[in-house]
Amino acid sequence: MAKDNNTENLESKDPKDENPYNLTGKLKVSDPEKKAAGFTAVKVSLENLIDEKTLLRGGKALFSMNQFTGFDCPSCAWPDPDDERSSLGEYCENGAKALAAEATSKKLDPEFFQENSVYELSKLDDLKIGKLGRLTHPLYLPPGGTHYQAIEWQDAFNKIANHLNELDSPDQAAFYTSGRTSNEASFVYQLFCKEFGTNNMPDCSNMCHETSGTALSPTIGIGKGTVKLEDLYEAEIIISIGHNPGTNAPRMLSALEKCKSNGGKIISINPLPEAGLFGFKNPQEIKGMLGGGVKLTDVYLPVKINGDMALLKALEILLFEFEKQSPGKVLDKSFIQEKTVGFEEFSKQFSKYKLEDLSVECGISVQQLREVAEMLAFKNRIIICWGMGITQQPNGVDMVKEMLNILLMKGSIGKKGAGVCPVRGHSNVQGNRTMLVNHKPTDEQLDTLEEVYGFKMPRSHGYDVVHTIKAMHEEKVKVLFCMGGNLLSAAPDTNFTSNAIKKLNLLVTVSTKLNRGHLVHGKEAIILPTYSRSDMDIMDDEVQIISTENSMGVVQASKGVLKPVSNNLINEMQIVCRMALATFGEKSKVNWKRFHDSYDAVRDDIAKCIPGFENYNERVRVKGGFYLPNGARDKQQFSSSYNYKAPFTISDVPENRLEDDEYLMGTTRTHDQFNTTIYGMNDRYRGVHNERRVIFMNEDDIQKAGLKNGDKVDLFNYDNNVERIAPLFIVVSYNIPKKNTMTYFPETNVLVPIDNIVRGSNMPASKYVKIKIKKHDPKIYDRIEV
Known part of the structure; x- marks a missing residue:
C-alpha cells in the first residue's frame, strides 16, 4: 500500500459532523494482512x-x-x-x-415496536438494526401506521389472502426467495405460486449466480458446477478468478491447502489482492493456529475490472502457441473431437487479436500471461473457480463460457481433479433453484407438476429481480411476498428500488431478525417470524429434519439444536401452507394440510416431481446425504442440443473506455459481513477498521484527481442521464489497478443503475459501474433522498 502521513493511523477529519449516513469518524487504516x-x-x-x-x-x-x-x-x-x-x-x-x-438471546417483542416507530428505527445503521435481536411475534403495519403492532397468525394470513384474492391478475403479485429457505419450504412455496397462477418468482440467484447457470446450461447441459470437494484436492491447477474465498467462502481455503500439499498450483485473478489466497493459518489444526501459515497462491494477476475477457483470450492464444511447439501435448485433441463441437471456428478467431493489445486491456504483462499459460499447457487436471467478480460483469455470461472454452481445449471437465466450480453464496441458493424456484420453469418441469397435481400450470415466464423492481415501480406488481432475505439492501439502484417498494399495496416478509427491508414498506406491511437454521423445528413433539443442497450438488439433512427464542414461531413450510389454506380454501387441488403436518410428505412429493430425488426420505437420512445426478461430471454428457457434446463459443473482448474524470467501481463485502448482514465495522484483511464508507483507489489516481488519502468525497453515477449520489466516503489508497475503485455494498448499491445489467442473465452488473468522484460538499444532502 502506498503510504503518506495519514495512512497508518488514518482518521476522518471531522468526527463530530452530523450526517444521515452514520460516518463514524473513527476510521483506522493499517497495512493489509497477508494471511x-x-x-x-x-x-x-x-x-x-x-x-x-x-x-x-x-x-x-x-x-x-x-x-x-x-x-x-x-x-x-x-x-x-x-x-x-x-x-x-x-x-x-x-x-x-x-x-x-x-442464536442471540436478544429478543424483539411487541412492546419494543410499541416504543419505537418505523421512522426512528430507520435512522439506525444496518449494524445496529441487525444487533437488536430475534423477532418473536407476527407484526402488522396498517395503512398510514407509524408503528408495527402484534397480530395473530391467522389474522395475518387472512390479510395476505384478501390482498392476493383482490388482485386483477395473479401476475400482480411476486414471490421472492432467499437462499436460507430449505428444500422442503422452497418446493411448497413454488407450488403455491403456480397454483396461484404466476411464475413471478424472483430469487437471490438473480443477483449472484444467474449468470453461471445462463452460461453453463446450454453448453454443458447443467447450470451447476461439475466438481466434488475431493476434486480440488486432486487438481494440478486451480484458478480462482473474481472471488475472495478468505471472506466469502473461508472453508475453501482448507481445500486449497490440501491441493497445495498434493503438489497442485493455485492461480488467483482479481483486481484486489486477497489475504486468504496469499496465506492460510488453518484454525482446525493447532499448527495452523500457531504456525506461520501456508502460502496458497503461486501466481497473482491483478486484472483490471472487466479485463478478464482479454486475459482469457490471451491465455488461449498462448495455449495454441504451446501446442504448435509441442504438438499433441497441450490440447486434448481426442476430447475435442469426441466431446465438443465448433472447435475449428473457435480457433480461427484469434488471428484478429494481438497479445500485446490484450495485455494492455487486462493490465497483465505479456511475461506474466506467458508464465500462467505455461503452467496450464502441460496439465489437464484443471479447475476454474469463480465468484461474483465474474458473474456481475456486463459480459459475465460470455466470460463463464470463455473459461469453459479453456477447459474444453484441455479436456479438463468430467474427470477427477478437473471442471467448473462456481462458488455459490447463500447456503441453499442452489437448492432453491433445484426445487423449481425459477421465474423461467421448463415445459418438462411444468408437465410433471400438472400430472402430479391435476391443475394447469402458468406457462408464461415471470419476473426476475430486476423486472420485479421495475414492475413494482410501474404498479404492475402490487403485492410482494419475501421468503427471507433483505431485498431492498441487496437490490441495485437503491432509491429507485425503495420508491418501487413504497408503491406496493402489501409487503410481506418472512424473517428471523429485523433488517432495513422492513423499514421501507408498502401501504401495508406484515412481518412473519420464523425459525433459524439452528433452531429445533418441533412438530408433534419431535425435532424435524429439513434438507439443503450445497455448491457441489450434495443434498443432506439439517437438524436444529437450539430451543427457539419464542413459542410463537412456525416454520417456513407451515407459513406457506397456512397462506395457501387461507388463499385457496376448499378450491385447492393440493392437500396443503398434509404438507403442513409432515416434512416427509413434502419429500415424498419432491421425489415424484424432480429427477434425482427418488427415495428422498430414505436417502436424505443416510450419513452425509447424496449427490444429485450430474451428466457433465459423471458421464461427460453435455448439451442435448449438440448431441450431448459441449460447444465452443465465440465472444468479443469489450472496450472499456472511460472519460478522464471517470472510474470503474466494483462493489465487495467486508470481512465483517455476509451478503447484506453486517456483523461489525472492520475489514481487517484489507486493513480497514471502524468504518464502511470508504473507497479504495490507486495512489496515482488519488494524486491526479487532486485528492489525498483520508479525504472525504462524494460518488456519482450518471447512466441514462440520471444523477445517482453516494455521499460522504473516505479515500483509502490501495493496491488496485489504475482507474479502478472498490467500495462496499450495500452502501454503494445506490450507484448501480437498474438498467446496468449482465447481458443474458439480467443480473445487476454491480462489479462494473462508471462513477465520478468529487470532494465532499456538505450541501450535497439537499440533492438526494435520505
Missing part, C-alpha cells in the same frame, strides 16, 4: 458470541454446525467433507458470526 484465519479468527468468533449474549447457547450449537447429525451452516454454500469432519469445528469465522447472529 487469513488462524487464532484471530477463533478469537473473533468467540467475541461475536459474547456480543450477542449467547456464549453458552451459541457455543454449544457451533459444535453441531455442519456435522453429520447437526444443522447446515446458515452462511455460505461451501460443501462439507464426505468422510471425516473436524471435531474442533467444521465451520469458519463467518459461519460462527452467522450462528451468533441467529
Whole structure:
C-alpha cells in the first residue's frame, strides 16, 4: 500500500459532523494482512458470541454446525467433507458470526415496536438494526401506521389472502426467495405460486449466480458446477478468478491447502489482492493456529475490472502457441473431437487479436500471461473457480463460457481433479433453484407438476429481480411476498428500488431478525417470524429434519439444536401452507394440510416431481446425504442440443473506455459481513477498521484527481442521464489497478443503475459501474433522498 502521513493511523477529519449516513469518524487504516484465519479468527468468533449474549447457547450449537447429525451452516454454500469432519469445528469465522447472529438471546417483542416507530428505527445503521435481536411475534403495519403492532397468525394470513384474492391478475403479485429457505419450504412455496397462477418468482440467484447457470446450461447441459470437494484436492491447477474465498467462502481455503500439499498450483485473478489466497493459518489444526501459515497462491494477476475477457483470450492464444511447439501435448485433441463441437471456428478467431493489445486491456504483462499459460499447457487436471467478480460483469455470461472454452481445449471437465466450480453464496441458493424456484420453469418441469397435481400450470415466464423492481415501480406488481432475505439492501439502484417498494399495496416478509427491508414498506406491511437454521423445528413433539443442497450438488439433512427464542414461531413450510389454506380454501387441488403436518410428505412429493430425488426420505437420512445426478461430471454428457457434446463459443473482448474524470467501481463485502448482514465495522484483511464508507483507489489516481488519502468525497453515477449520489466516503489508497475503485455494498448499491445489467442473465452488473468522484460538499444532502 502506498503510504503518506495519514495512512497508518488514518482518521476522518471531522468526527463530530452530523450526517444521515452514520460516518463514524473513527476510521483506522493499517497495512493489509497477508494471511487469513488462524487464532484471530477463533478469537473473533468467540467475541461475536459474547456480543450477542449467547456464549453458552451459541457455543454449544457451533459444535453441531455442519456435522453429520447437526444443522447446515446458515452462511455460505461451501460443501462439507464426505468422510471425516473436524471435531474442533467444521465451520469458519463467518459461519460462527452467522450462528451468533441467529442464536442471540436478544429478543424483539411487541412492546419494543410499541416504543419505537418505523421512522426512528430507520435512522439506525444496518449494524445496529441487525444487533437488536430475534423477532418473536407476527407484526402488522396498517395503512398510514407509524408503528408495527402484534397480530395473530391467522389474522395475518387472512390479510395476505384478501390482498392476493383482490388482485386483477395473479401476475400482480411476486414471490421472492432467499437462499436460507430449505428444500422442503422452497418446493411448497413454488407450488403455491403456480397454483396461484404466476411464475413471478424472483430469487437471490438473480443477483449472484444467474449468470453461471445462463452460461453453463446450454453448453454443458447443467447450470451447476461439475466438481466434488475431493476434486480440488486432486487438481494440478486451480484458478480462482473474481472471488475472495478468505471472506466469502473461508472453508475453501482448507481445500486449497490440501491441493497445495498434493503438489497442485493455485492461480488467483482479481483486481484486489486477497489475504486468504496469499496465506492460510488453518484454525482446525493447532499448527495452523500457531504456525506461520501456508502460502496458497503461486501466481497473482491483478486484472483490471472487466479485463478478464482479454486475459482469457490471451491465455488461449498462448495455449495454441504451446501446442504448435509441442504438438499433441497441450490440447486434448481426442476430447475435442469426441466431446465438443465448433472447435475449428473457435480457433480461427484469434488471428484478429494481438497479445500485446490484450495485455494492455487486462493490465497483465505479456511475461506474466506467458508464465500462467505455461503452467496450464502441460496439465489437464484443471479447475476454474469463480465468484461474483465474474458473474456481475456486463459480459459475465460470455466470460463463464470463455473459461469453459479453456477447459474444453484441455479436456479438463468430467474427470477427477478437473471442471467448473462456481462458488455459490447463500447456503441453499442452489437448492432453491433445484426445487423449481425459477421465474423461467421448463415445459418438462411444468408437465410433471400438472400430472402430479391435476391443475394447469402458468406457462408464461415471470419476473426476475430486476423486472420485479421495475414492475413494482410501474404498479404492475402490487403485492410482494419475501421468503427471507433483505431485498431492498441487496437490490441495485437503491432509491429507485425503495420508491418501487413504497408503491406496493402489501409487503410481506418472512424473517428471523429485523433488517432495513422492513423499514421501507408498502401501504401495508406484515412481518412473519420464523425459525433459524439452528433452531429445533418441533412438530408433534419431535425435532424435524429439513434438507439443503450445497455448491457441489450434495443434498443432506439439517437438524436444529437450539430451543427457539419464542413459542410463537412456525416454520417456513407451515407459513406457506397456512397462506395457501387461507388463499385457496376448499378450491385447492393440493392437500396443503398434509404438507403442513409432515416434512416427509413434502419429500415424498419432491421425489415424484424432480429427477434425482427418488427415495428422498430414505436417502436424505443416510450419513452425509447424496449427490444429485450430474451428466457433465459423471458421464461427460453435455448439451442435448449438440448431441450431448459441449460447444465452443465465440465472444468479443469489450472496450472499456472511460472519460478522464471517470472510474470503474466494483462493489465487495467486508470481512465483517455476509451478503447484506453486517456483523461489525472492520475489514481487517484489507486493513480497514471502524468504518464502511470508504473507497479504495490507486495512489496515482488519488494524486491526479487532486485528492489525498483520508479525504472525504462524494460518488456519482450518471447512466441514462440520471444523477445517482453516494455521499460522504473516505479515500483509502490501495493496491488496485489504475482507474479502478472498490467500495462496499450495500452502501454503494445506490450507484448501480437498474438498467446496468449482465447481458443474458439480467443480473445487476454491480462489479462494473462508471462513477465520478468529487470532494465532499456538505450541501450535497439537499440533492438526494435520505
